[in-house]
Amino acid sequence: MERFARKAIIFILLMMIIMLPTSLTGCEKEDNNKKEILIGAAASLNTIMEEVKLLYQEQYPDITVNFTFAGSGSLEQQIRQGAPVDLFISAAMKQMDNLIMDGYILADTMVELLENQIVLIVPTKSKFGISSFEDIIKAQVIAVGDPDIVPAGKYAFEIFASMDILDEVNTKANYANDVTEVLAWVSSGNADAGVVYSTDAALSKEVTQIAYAPEGSHNRIVYPAAVVKDAKEETARAFLEFLTTEKVQKIFTEYGFKTLP
Amino acid sequence: MNWSPLWISLSVAIPATMITFFLGIFIAKKVISANAPVSKLLDVIFTLPLVLPPTVVGFLLLILFGKNGLIGRFLYSVGIQIVFTRLAAIIAAIVVSFPLMYRSAKAAFEQQDGNLIQAGRTLGLTKIQIFWRIEMPLAAPGILSGTILTFARALGEFGATLMIAGNIPKITQTMPMAIYMNIQRGETKIASVWVLLMIMLSFFMILFLNFINIKKEEKGIHNITS
Known part of the structure; x- marks a missing residue:
């Protein structure tokens, strides 16, 4: 038993010696001459x-750029606790x-980098002839985020209320837990119409974006x-500047974002 | 396809499991030998990470190791930064899996027949000999299950790791994070590959640990019968 225990301990120590060095890289404070930055970005931007x-x-x-992707709330806390984030890209103004x-932020550097919009989508093969938000009542099944927990769902219902079609929509509405679900239902044809973000609409070829939410509706x-x-x-600062250049802005629009004017 | 999450996960889960293995056994023994009110209090403290949501554990660790934290401020003053490194991921894995190892080891030691230990004493064995030759073999099944749980927990760690080590691709992005990110993007095929890999890894680890246990039992039986 002792012989085995000894062998086991030696084996374990060997493994630790092998594994630990790779784990400790990054322990020393960054050399400010080696250009490297860490950007804390909202998970949806990955x-x-x-x-x-x-x-x-x-x-x-020769400039190393790393990202850490997390919820904007987590990123806010991490920055407060001194985490080595150099640039912060949040999914909402609140945390910023x-x-x-x-x-904690150099206020003069802040830019409204991206803007997302609420849009109406239908399956690409749809035959309902839905061409606007008001037309949504032509659908039999409407996919929308649960207004109590999904911001996009809340906005959707505000839009319907302003168009006086709320009651009719409610009789045909399927509540989803998040926009990903709404997108899945519409792209699979299980729903005839849905309300998501323009960035979600850009993700799937099986859906067609019909209309943007009316100006000022959310x-x-x-x-x-x-x-x-x-x-x-x-x-x-240089990287942020880079994000505002035309080539990058084009990438943003491809993904369904509205960019800087 | 980027395979770095595999390497990152292993280089976090394996050292974490090993450290938790020794830490859990050591502290379990200490708590057992402590006096009643102290041992009950310690028991609660050491089980706490199991009860708290991982994100909360991660947040507490972030406060502790951050620039103004109790531990963090000293480390920063000597130029060591733990937050957003792989070491932070290992620490997170140790903290969340510790209660599992601790409780398994404690239960295994508490269930032992005190007579056997007394017998060892009357035969003149030292404390260390009693520990390695009597207590550990008897506790082996419990400790083995504790180790399996620890490895599984360390491998699957997400919330606490995200808070203190960040989700930095190729540096601290572990397999659970890769799965989460890929599902978010709608890349379910890539996510499935990672899920399968994690299942396979856990499967082989459990097989391996059970194999070690069987070998130990065979040796034990051999020693008795020879």
């Missing part, structure tokens, strides 16, 4: 940002405003970006 990163690395191969108010859905205080300011 595919777009990977594409933007490729474009950036082409132009600036909170951080600016408490002095609060603007803005994704702000700003440089964090006490971070790698120069490189972060």
